[in-house]
Amino acid sequence: MKVNDIAVRIGGQAGDGALTTGDTLALVLHRMGLYVITFKDFPSQIRGIHTNYTIRASAKPVQARPDTLDVLMAFDHDSIERHLHEMAPGGYIIYESSRGELKEIPRDDLVVINVPLRKIAQEVAGREVMKNTVALGVLAAFTGLDRQVMEDILKERFLKRKGMAVVEANLKAFDAGYDFYQQAGLPTDHLKLQRNGEPKGYLMIGNEAIAFGALVAGCRFYAGYPITPASEIMEWLAKFLPKYNGVVVQAEDEIASINLAAGAALAGARAMTATSGPGLSLMTEGLGYIATIEAPVVLVNTTRSGPSTGMPTKTEQSDIFHSVFGGHGDFPRIVLSPKDAQEAYLLTIEAFNLAEEFQLPVIFFVDQFLAQNKYTVPDLPREAAQVRRGELLDPTKSVNPDDPEATFPRYRVTESGVSPRTIPGTPGGIHWVTGLEHTEYGHVSTYAKNRVEQMNKRFRKLETARPRLPKPVVYGDPKAERVLIVTGSTTGPALEAMEQADGAFFVVQVRTLWPFDVNDLKAYTENKAVYVAEVDYQGQLAFLVEHHLGRKVHRVVKYNGRPFRPSEIKEALLS
Amino acid sequence: MKVNDIAVRIGGQAGDGALTTGDTLALVLHRMGLYVITFKDFPSQIRGIHTNYTIRASAKPVQARPDTLDVLMAFDHDSIERHLHEMAPGGYIIYESSRGELKEIPRDDLVVINVPLRKIAQEVAGREVMKNTVALGVLAAFTGLDRQVMEDILKERFLKRKGMAVVEANLKAFDAGYDFYQQAGLPTDHLKLQRNGEPKGYLMIGNEAIAFGALVAGCRFYAGYPITPASEIMEWLAKFLPKYNGVVVQAEDEIASINLAAGAALAGARAMTATSGPGLSLMTEGLGYIATIEAPVVLVNTTRSGPSTGMPTKTEQSDIFHSVFGGHGDFPRIVLSPKDAQEAYLLTIEAFNLAEEFQLPVIFFVDQFLAQNKYTVPDLPREAAQVRRGELLDPTKSVNPDDPEATFPRYRVTESGVSPRTIPGTPGGIHWVTGLEHTEYGHVSTYAKNRVEQMNKRFRKLETARPRLPKPVVYGDPKAERVLIVTGSTTGPALEAMEQADGAFFVVQVRTLWPFDVNDLKAYTENKAVYVAEVDYQGQLAFLVEHHLGRKVHRVVKYNGRPFRPSEIKEALLS
Amino acid sequence: MSPVTEVKLTPRIYEAKKPGWCPGCGDYGIFAAIKMALSELQIRPHELVSVAGIGCSGKISDYIYCYSVHTLHGRVMPVMLGIKLANPKLTVIGFSGDGDAFAIGMSHFIHMARRNPDLTYIIMDNQIYGLTKGQYSPTSNPGMRTGSSPYGSKEEPIDGAAVALSAGATFVARGFSGDPKGLKEIFVKAIRHRGFSVVDVISPCVTFNRINTYDWYRQRITPVEGLENKSRAEILEHLMRVKAQGKIPVGIFYEENTRTYEEEVLLNPEEPMALQDLTPREEFWDLVEIYR
Amino acid sequence: MSPVTEVKLTPRIYEAKKPGWCPGCGDYGIFAAIKMALSELQIRPHELVSVAGIGCSGKISDYIYCYSVHTLHGRVMPVMLGIKLANPKLTVIGFSGDGDAFAIGMSHFIHMARRNPDLTYIIMDNQIYGLTKGQYSPTSNPGMRTGSSPYGSKEEPIDGAAVALSAGATFVARGFSGDPKGLKEIFVKAIRHRGFSVVDVISPCVTFNRINTYDWYRQRITPVEGLENKSRAEILEHLMRVKAQGKIPVGIFYEENTRTYEEEVLLNPEEPMALQDLTPREEFWDLVEIYR
Ligand SMILES: Cc1ncc(C[n+]2csc(CCOP(=O)(O)OP(=O)(O)O)c2C)c(N)n1
Ligand SMILES: Cc1ncc(C[n+]2csc(CCOP(=O)(O)OP(=O)(O)O)c2C)c(N)n1
Numbered sequence A, B: 001m002k003v004n005d006i007a008v009r010i011g012g013q014a015g016d017g018a019l020t021t022g023d024t025l026a027l028v029l030h031r032m033g034l035y036v037i038t039f040k041d042f043p044s045q046i047r048g049i050h051t052n053y054t055i056r057a058s059a060k061p062v063q064a065r066p067d068t069l070d071v072l073m074a075f076d077h078d079s080i081e082r083h084l085h086e087m088a089p090g091g092y093i094i095y096e097s098s099r100g101e102l103k104e105i106p107r108d109d110l111v112v113i114n115v116p117l118r119k120i121a122q123e124v125a126g127r128e129v130m131k132n133t134v135a136l137g138v139l140a141a142f143t144g145l146d147r148q149v150m151e152d153i154l155k156e157r158f159l160k161r162k163g164m165a166v167v168e169a170n171l172k173a174f175d176a177g178y179d180f181y182q183q184a185g186l187p188t189d190h191l192k193l194q195r196n197g198e199p200k201g202y203l204m205i206g207n208e209a210i211a212f213g214a215l216v217a218g219c220r221f222y223a224g225y226p227i228t229p230a231s232e233i234m235e236w237l238a239k240f241l242p243k244y245n246g247v248v249v250q251a252e253d254e255i256a257s258i259n260l261a262a263g264a265a266l267a268g269a270r271a272m273t274a275t276s277g278p279g280l281s282l283m284t285e286g287l288g289y290i291a292t293i294e295a296p297v298v299l300v301n302t303t304r305s306g307p308s309t310g311m312p313t314k315t316e317q318s319d320i321f322h323s324v325f326g327g328h329g330d331f332p333r334i335v336l337s338p339k340d341a342q343e344a345y346l347l348t349i350e351a352f353n354l355a356e357e358f359q360l361p362v363i364f365f366v367d368q369f370l371a372q373n374k375y376t377v378p379d380l381p382r383e384a385a386q387v388r389r390g391e392l393l394d395p396t397k398s399v400n401p402d403d404p405e406a407t408f409p410r411y412r413v414t415e416s417g418v419s420p421r422t423i424p425g426t427p428g429g430i431h432w433v434t435g436l437e438h439t440e441y442g443h444v445s446t447y448a449k450n451r452v453e454q455m456n457k458r459f460r461k462l463e464t465a466r467p468r469l470p471k472p473v474v475y476g477d478p479k480a481e482r483v484l485i486v487t488g489s490t491t492g493p494a495l496e497a498m499e500q501a502d503g504a505f506f507v508v509q510v511r512t513l514w515p516f517d518v519n520d521l522k523a524y525t526e527n528k529a530v531y532v533a534e535v536d537y538q539g540q541l542a543f544l545v546e547h548h549l550g551r552k553v554h555r556v557v558k559y560n561g562r563p564f565r566p567s568e569i570k571e572a573l574l575s
Numbered sequence C, D: 001m002s003p004v005t006e007v008k009l010t011p012r013i014y015e016a017k018k019p020g021w022c023p024g025c026g027d028y029g030i031f032a033a034i035k036m037a038l039s040e041l042q043i044r045p046h047e048l049v050s051v052a053g054i055g056c057s058g059k060i061s062d063y064i065y066c067y068s069v070h071t072l073h074g075r076v077m078p079v080m081l082g083i084k085l086a087n088p089k090l091t092v093i094g095f096s097g098d099g100d101a102f103a104i105g106m107s108h109f110i111h112m113a114r115r116n117p118d119l120t121y122i123i124m125d126n127q128i129y130g131l132t133k134g135q136y137s138p139t140s141n142p143g144m145r146t147g148s149s150p151y152g153s154k155e156e157p158i159d160g161a162a163v164a165l166s167a168g169a170t171f172v173a174r175g176f177s178g179d180p181k182g183l184k185e186i187f188v189k190a191i192r193h194r195g196f197s198v199v200d201v202i203s204p205c206v207t208f209n210r211i212n213t214y215d216w217y218r219q220r221i222t223p224v225e226g227l228e229n230k231s232r233a234e235i236l237e238h239l240m241r242v243k244a245q246g247k248i249p250v251g252i253f254y255e256e257n258t259r260t261y262e263e264e265v266l267l268n269p270e271e272p273m274a275l276q277d278l279t280p281r282e283e284f285w286d287l288v289e290i291y292r
């Protein structure tokens, strides 16, 4: 019997309710004290196309989509065809049979229950949409999913807004599902869910963790243009920033967005924009501008499957090249990459601090899997929420008390490369700002000597920043002969693969994609077989690693739009 | 005595006429049968800032700005201050002394002549602007610059449009300068210019060679937005394309430009756009789109000093990273880089052919030095002008004679990766085109298997193309212990440096920046000290070389906006 | 360009696929109307190019039967113009959402109108960003609460037809997807019109826009007439007055016949560059003689 | 925000550098006028932000004395808005060329107008691309021959003031750089206006535009008056009529007082986010309790 360790997939057509059912189930499991991770696989179309939602929950932390499924709730036959092969032996299929029963399937090791979900919902609760709750009741019947937790959640959702009747109707639907399974007399001895103490923290998607991280980091200005999979960041901030005298501007496009952020940052606000590939490409010119005028802007890029419009709701990590190398000319930038929702919170705060301390754009590289899936986040620690504004001078104090209208060498050539900074309104801090090459005061200049000094100064900031940048994290035993280098949400499946492989390799998670610090990696890769796993075609992370190590690595790439299963990584490393 | 080997710089304020004087002098020298190369160093401001124009001419081909100057024509004192240190021993200074003579200078090895150019021009020709012609007369007095050639050129320019009086006024100005020098009794025995047979070909800037190359390559559609240093391409084509039923669209911005080109290419025209850094950045999204829909578009990028608006009239090669890696997601592209105007012509034709044969964007990487400076181009060979349209099916023949409205698998998965292609209007060739992932017919699809097949197919084209791409060119003796790798207009100074260094190293010119072919380089770099010289900060070409060779190279970079002098490269390699 | 066929082109032929919009989505009405219009005009699919943007609206690209191009978000217009110039013999029809046309595509819109190429541009206007799940759009009602405007949008909405009129489009109309027959009439005229035709089509989003429903529109829609000899400014004035009464004017607002961009810029629109023999001509080298 | 100073701010103080435009360039007149206007309004340089685009026009950024921001080509408007929202206490004035504003910046222009932030936007309109050496611009006369239009431009010109009016700017004017005093008057009113003020300034390019010279303009410029109580559409109609007579209307065409964007979207424009203490507040963590 598997206790408190389950993987459930809900499949149907977009609009069938797989997403809401999945969200509810994830919350129930989280509230039961389990660690949860989800994997939403949905189309870029509002309705009619196959969608599925996978929830994994366990008493120990979970970090990746599951290798196999214990339960499949299928709202249509298509879902059976697509996912049957992923079922673990002994698994359960809950099939919505209102329009016909599921008969023959080419697997005899599974428990199949045909439940007329829609019909039952209509009968007991008067509304077909409650078919989802019926299905959860069925699930509860053979797993022990906690009815009390379900009831609490229903009350939170509906009591105030819709009244007790709706709560009760839902509970009836739940119980009807439960009873239906029980009456069928099918087995209940394979999967067991039970309360595992208090909830283990927060249940949230990466984008929510980023938005919250931005708020506590002092971000008050957000400009963006809707795009999947970034929009949740804008929508979260749109709700909360205005309460703190901040603002969210929905711009006319991404070019406006990044230039709005540049303006706000120049004027002293902590400013952010978020987008995905197509928007990132459009922001390229703005990115170089921000680096040149040395404004602190955080650009979140939630990477989806490219190229071009690609597969907007599918994951990928293929914007590493653009994040690191994109843009004409030479300019400095920092690119950070968190592995899960909790680290997304932590590194978002860091992103704002680094942006302002080093006066440059920080690209926050977040793949779609991390951006839009739910994680149990153990903590959103307050002590991490520190605001470091670097060389920003107090705008209320005159920089030159004798003359509030005096000029200021905003781009002073310093040893660190970082120059003291004034914002408009600061008495005595007047300077010029331009994307043209400029002097210390910001006046336009093409003098060769000045040019070289300013270029050196701008890039020197990266050297100053280097020791301050998030270091790679090493997991497992660095004495193993193989090392697997990963970044972002690929870290999760890599870690699970490492466990599965019993320490045949260890894992190094790169958190700073640029400036890429080879010294951090050298020690872990010498005399090792080096593997790099990533979700893209060209092996963009591998390319960076190869360049810096000066040798070829084993590339483990996946580019069908889906994140790695742990087993895929394990096999690639052990084969 | 230096015979038929001269470097002249003309300096003054923008608007002083240095550019027109330089152009005239270059043409005179070219017509005298010398090889000419120019180096224009001018501001991004219409008037008032220091400008200078250097002309080098020699009986043997010249390929770089000179190490030292033989003659400085200074229209103001600023020009003396800036350029005096570059003067070769024994050189001449022609100083415009209408507003005061040049007195003390910290060099006693130079011949200085104070000539009141403006005054003389006013006196003998009645117009101050003819000061430039006076200065050329002075030059003629101590070099033997050919008066007859000058006269021919003046006639060509003015006879029809302005009449003989203008020609004669100019000749008077010329002679007055000549006489002034002679009367001063200064030396005339150091520099000697004399006719060297027939002119050695065409005298044109890189952009003109590209525009002409495009025309003969069958380009009929150009869309662009004005930008330095690309505009000459648009202006040339605007004159000539309409005569051949082609069109130049001046778009509202670069985003429109590249999408206009995409549309025209889709519909079957050979289409091009040209821009520089800021526009290239804006075109990033369009670039990925073109690669994804597999349209053949040629994108010329004339690289200027970045980052951001940078130094618009100064040269740089810092868009290699963006050309090669820019854009979200993984997509194939080809990046070509010619070394001079003649090769620009040849590779432009190749760019159009490769774009259409492999159905992808070809970026034509041209640094500002090459784009805007004049070169003696020995030939614009007709036999190079071949049009290869690849798998484009004849639009006048039905692809499916039974049914003109039949569909066609435009993105058929083939071994080469290249699929047969129909254009709108072709009977039986109907298909769908989208930047979303798609099936062979172009219908939207997120199926994992289809996705992988299409990604593989698109990238397979690069492998098919690889043997067909312009190979590196090796100059000098590959047995030397040091190899210098360069691209673009840095090849010129590298070759001169090689000569200066008496074969202490040899030179490999990379002509295909992507896909970067390491096999081409391996043979030349094994057991050698590898140097890479380029005009940028980060060493972008060096980065590519390093990655592919798997080892570090010596980086020789320059990023003050000016191209290398040969001696700088020589010193970097020999020190 | 192609062998004559006697087959009558029914509306059905222009459908490549069953659309996947939400049941009730206004875009179905637009799809129905365009199919009828194309059939009425007997435009052959292989001589027709559809160019669509990104959005629920843009999915029409996958559903329509012809050479069909799905562009980047906002780039319908430059792609259309590129196609048209390369081959003016093709019928080119564009489809955009309100965000596609008036947010990210706004600049192209204005510039296309002043060029006046012979293109038909259909805006599937649901006053919301559908595909990205319901943020307010440039045409959203003021004060509308959406995911990105939880406290109500604070921007003045754009009136697509008014923008087209001010910018110089030579055919400007508004239709309603709830009336596919009427819409078809407008489409037929828009496609026939030689010049830049803009049709702003009201197309309710039943999933994310709970304010501007079919009923809401039906109560407000008002056909306008008698604008024939009026100037652009007068028509604008008139439309504003109708709107000030809380009504939504529909109909053909403006039509003007003048030279198209292709006629202005192409030497010979009848010999498309897309079909030209590109073998280099001897005379090209005469052009470079000046550099000798 | 800063200690009171008794120093009178002369026009001269707003000049950081001697401008480097061609002798006779219209932009000198604009620079003179803005310096006078700022002096008249006694705006302190450190509380003033100038935001300029790319072009000869944009070089004003290097010449003006204040916090001065030179943006990317076409991006004056979003940068201005970002600054204004971050700190509404600042006076923010933008400068663009006709290409900067109406070609590459067109979309921002329309969207800025419908938001109505309290910004002043000055277009230095020479009907040409000056800095790139003389290509036709969106405001160039039809048929104009330039480097990029050797056979004459084939596009209908844009009328900047008309676009501003149609798009919803709340202050719309046109001035002439040949009359710096008159221009100063307009600038003063534009800056005082609370909302989005657009001033289209005719500013001859003496180097590349040999058609639209000072004389050419002087013969055509016509002050218009009596537009006070007219609607936008009526004013448009009027301006078109003046233009149809071959004249160029100048003056203040429209002014309307309504809420600004900052007032709509900021909780407290008097406490700029740029000056906020950013120490995280305890209550932030209440916001995530819902994820427990
Ligand atoms: C450059 C870019 N930015 C953002 C997006 C995301 N996106 C997809 S559709 C859409 C807008 C949809 O609104 P609309 O144009 O009105 O079309 P609708 O879905 O309402 O038909 C956006 C912003 C994108 N695909 N590309
Ligand atoms: C993205 C981008 N495209 C093109 C350019 C080149 N460019 C510089 S100024 C300019 C236009 C100048 O015209 P206008 O805006 O009218 O200003 P003017 O020089 O006439 O004052 C252009 C296209 C650029 N800097 N950036």
Ligand code: SF4
Pocket: A046, A047, C020, C021, C022, C024, C025, C026, C027, C056, C057, C126, C130, C131, C204, C205, C206, C207, C208
């Ligand atoms: S979301 Fe709205 S616009 Fe999109 S398909 Fe559904 S109803 Fe139509």
Ligand code: SF4
Pocket: B046, B047, D020, D021, D022, D024, D025, D026, D027, D056, D057, D126, D130, D131, D204, D205, D206, D207, D208
């Ligand atoms: S080129 Fe024209 S716009 Fe530019 S500075 Fe000279 S006169 Fe002024």
Ligand SMILES: [Mg+2]
Pocket: C055, C097, C098, C099, C124, C125, C126, C127, C128, C129, C130, C137
């Ligand atoms: Mg919409």
Ligand SMILES: [Mg+2]
Pocket: D055, D097, D098, D099, D124, D125, D126, D127, D128, D129, D130, D137
């Ligand atoms: Mg201009």
